[in-house]
Amino acid sequence: MTAKPFQISSDPKFLWLGEKHKEALAILKYGVLDSRGFLLLTGDVGTGKTTLIHALLQNLKTDVVWASIFDPGLEKLDFFNYVAKAFGINKTFTTKGEFLAYFDKFLQLAFIKREKVLLIIDEAQRISSELLEEIRLLSNFELEGTKLLNIFFVGQNELNEMLLDPKNKALRQRITINYNIEPLSIEETREYIQFRLGIVGVINRTVFTGDALTEIHRLTAGYPRRINILCDHALLTGYVRGVQIIDSGTVRECDAELRIPGQSEGTGAVEASGTDEAVGTAKGVAGEKADAREKKPEEVVTEKAGAVHETTVVEPVVEPTAERIRTGLFMKAGTFLLIALCVILAAGYFYRPEVYDESAKAIWDFWREMMKR
Known part of the structure; x- marks a missing residue:
């Protein structure tokens, strides 16, 4: 195993696209290249929106000029200056009119150079209604019947509710591409886990039993981020206890350990009651895991078909002091x-x-x- 397979960070080499993700990617790419104006991508927390954005940007050609806004909860003028800085405009604007005049020239120059301009607004559910209206007006920049600016809203499901508000009707009617990402199915969850294990060199080996994979999907409700967290804990628990393969019981114990006191069973949206025994056992493992992280390299114990056990060790990187x-x-x-x-x-x-x-x-x-x- 050459790396940790279930890290939370968005490493491009771990990019996995299921059928629904490939469909969304194709639709969004078409919307940008065809200058469709407003695009919308929504999904619950941890469904892979950020991963999909990275995949989209990797698939765009060099003639697309793009910028990302990660915190749109700003005042109007602060937002305009943030947009300017994101596009590499080294100028501070003191009025809205000054920004619009300069930004219009920026967009026209890109059009002359045959470049498409894309503004990605992440966490868009944090935008105020007033700022949404200002952003809508930015879509009025046109030349020869072509939209000069594509605006890509990315946000949680609350953004859909905001757009359904009657006062945002004008903006809602201008959204030409709309896609909502759903959690993974049980089959997609299995493929996702096997894919990430394969990236780090675990091929044709049994790491999680079939029941364990089913339990992972049940407890995480198919949310990729939660799958990563639960699988990472399960691998560490398997090492601490000397377990050769991860079964459903180990997965449930790890889920119990991840719970905030008073939270129902499942790091996903599943509501069920957990047993006190499972919670107690998980708490006992917590101390062992802490010791393992301090004293030993991460070790993933896997089993080949035919009951031949193998152990793969990832050597820790020791920083010089x-x-x-x-x-x-x-x-x-x-x-x-x-x-x-x-x-x-x-x-x-x-x-x-x-x-x-x-x-x-x-x-x-x-x-x-x-x-x-």
Whole structure:
């Protein structure tokens, strides 16, 4: 295993696209390349919206100029300056009119260069209704019947409710591309887990039993982010307990450990009651996991078909510290001096034996002192 397979960060090499994700990617890409104006992508927390955005940007050609806004909960003028900075415009605007005039020239220049301009607004459910109206007006920039600016709203499901508000009717009617990402099905969950394991070199090995995969989907409700968290804990628990493969019982114990006190069973949206025994056992494992993270490399124990057990170890990356560097220098210097003095003593033994014993003792004392450091 060459890396951790279930990290939360959006590493491009772990990009997995199910059928629904491929469909969304194709639709969104078409919307950008065809200059359709407003695009909308929604989904619950942890469904993979950010991953899909990264996939879209990787698939766009170099003639698309794009910028991302990750915190749109701003005042109007702050938002305009944020947009300008995101597009590389090194100018601070003090009025809305000043920004619009300058931004219009920026868009027209991109059109002349045959470039398409895309503004991605993430966490769009945080935008106020007043700012939504200002953003709608940005779509009025046109030239020769072509929209000069594509605006891509990305947000949680609350954004759909905002757009259904009668006061946002004008904006809602201008959205030409709309896609909502649903959680993974049980089959997609299995494919997703196997894919990530395969990326780190675990191929044709049984890591999770069939029942464990079913339980993972039940407890996470098919949300990729929650799947990553639960699988990561399950692998660590398997190592701590010396379990060869991860079964459904281990998955349930890990889920119990991940719960906030008072939370129902399942890191997903599933409502069910958990047993006290499972909770108690999970708490006992928590301390063991902490020790394992401190003392040993992460180890994933897997089993091949035919009951032949194998163990794959991921060696930890040890960061150099001042103490380690100093110790290494002392040891190198001490070893060099010891070798040099031994050579001198060997020569002196034949010429002045009477001082040999005393010198040898001094060298030994010096070496021990170096080792203490």
